[in-house]
Amino acid sequence: MRFLHTSDWHLGRSLHRVSMLEAQAAFLDHLVATARAREVDAVLVAGDVYDRAVPPLAAVELFDRALHRLADAGVPTVMISGNHDSARRLGVGAGLIERAGIHLRTDPAGCATPVVLADAHGDVACYGLPYLEPVLVKDDFRVDKARHETVLAAAMEQVRADLAARPTSTRSVVLAHAFVGGGKASDSERDITVGGVAAVPAETFHGVDYVALGHLHGCQTITGRVRYSGSPLAYSFSEATHRKTTWLVELDAEGSVTAERIDCPVPRPLARLSGRLAELLEDPAHERHEDAFVEATLTDPVRPAEPMARLAARFPHVLSIVFAPERDPQDSAVSYAQRMRGRSDVEIAEDFVTHVRGGTGPDEDERTVLRAAFDEVRIAGAEAAG
Incomplete structure (x- = not known):
């Protein structure tokens, strides 16, 4: 079975006050086109669909169009809420939407109720674990400590119990939105630390064939079976070196995983430049960055006059200036x-x-x-x- 794993769309988010809606629309066009061209059996969206709990209308319309296009393409979609989403708002109408093949998993009570897909080799049970805020869900999962590790471990126990009751040939996929140990963060993710602890060990997810993670914005492999897709667009200059992709994942008849990175469209590259203002304006090595979004760190001992206007003359898309005078x-x-x-x-x-x-x-x-x-x-x- 073939999946397209993505996450962290953050619809409605801007980059230093520059709207990213057009770039987000281009990504969703790419997502639907890839799902069709690569004949995927399902799209997995591991949370943070929106950037905030009450998203702007334009972001909601973009999301609505994406769901219609995936449904029209006949591609089942399994989607969970992330820590930026309002689970209740995202989950409105989930029962009706499910009839179109769009499976929204936003209620913690449904962690052990999978979306069951089938191919020539049998069933694949897809479990959606929405972002679990420890203090809010610890009583639901009957755990003593409000920690990410304890509530996720309890949710996974429910998943494994359901899986054990199914035929042994059933393969399994889990979607989760969390900070898993070994992952590398950027400046873009909202802090989810609880009691001084944010990360959960990858071993929490043992016993399933593939874990589609969301939350961290860099595409990365924790283990062969546990992966982050990362965000499809860069949302801070700390992501300037990221290669933005989705994962094309295949499960064979035995549940073995192979994965291929599919590049996302890049609306405009990001560049972090550093040096004295005169150097940035004159150095020919920076010609390749003249059309990029630019963050410039100025090292002049004395702050120069009108630096933004002067930089914009060469780099019209400069967005940020950082002052770090040489000392x-x-x-x-x-x-x-x-x-x-x-x-x-x-x-x-x-x-x-x-x-x-x-x-x-x-x-x-x-x-x-x-x-x-x-x-x-x-x-x-x-x-x-x-």
């Missing part, structure tokens, strides 16, 4: 943005406590309080989004 090697000072880059909200708060105390950081009890406070804020946001 004396003896000077250990770095910018606030540099110090914060790659750190979670909790780590930033802990650094602040250390700063105001003159170098004494929070103890373990205080760290627990800080983590709980950030968890409560995130949960309140999730509940408000519905």
